[in-house]
Amino acid sequence: MAVERTLSIIKPDAVAKNVIGDIISRFEKAGLRVIAARMAHLSQSEAEQFYAVHRERPFFGELVGFMTSGPVLVQVLEGDDAIARNRDIMGATNPKEAAPGTIRADFAETIDANAVHGSDAPETAAQEIGFFFSDEQICPRG
Numbered sequence: 305m306a307v308e309r310t311l312s313i314i315k316p317d318a319v320a321k322n323v324i325g326d327i328i329s330r331f332e333k334a335g336l337r338v339i340a341a342r343m344a345h346l347s348q349s350e351a352e353q354f355y356a357v358h359r360e361r362p363f364f365g366e367l368v369g370f371m372t373s374g375p376v377l378v379q380v381l382e383g384d385d386a387i388a389r390n391r392d393i394m395g396a397t398n399p400k401e402a403a404p405g406t407i408r409a410d411f412a413e414t415i416d417a418n419a420v421h422g423s424d425a426p427e428t429a430a431q432e433i434g435f436f437f438s439d440e441q442i443c444p445r446g
């Protein structure tokens with residue numbers, strides 16, 4: 305298994321619920337390490353750029369509105385198979401379809417306000433990490 309990095313966002317709904325610690329604990333229990341983290345309140349333009357791939361989707365406006373509605377925690381997670389492992393513990397996009405015990409099943413209610421974001425492939429992970437963090441802001445563990 306390769307050591308990978310992935311971008312995680314704890315979204316405004318989960319930050320508002322004050323469950324940042326519970327969610328980070330899930331990452332750590334799954335063997336993922338936080339190697340960069342910062343709070344951010346995304347501007348309209350940042351959210352539009354970050355989700356540019358969804359620009360043509362009918363829910364784009366709703367998604368940007370939600371992601372700018374409050375602060376988020378952006379993080380880089382590192383570990384074996386980090387991209388797939390993070391997606392596994394996040395659960396399905398729609399919390400109603402997410403497997404029991406996943407973050408979205410436990411902390412989210414709706415498909416738009418679904419608690420967490422996680423990169424879906426190595427190329428998008430590299431791009432998304434670079435969107436939020438410079439190399440100096442990333443602190444790999446030895």
Ligand code: IDP
Pocket residue numbers: 358363366367396397415416417418420421422424
């Ligand atoms: P993912 O976050 O599980 O990778 P994507 O399909 O990449 O899911 O969608 C990105 C985000 O867009 C989702 O996490 C969710 O917040 C939002 N989204 C996806 N589908 C819908 C929808 O049908 N209505 C509203 N928001 C949606």
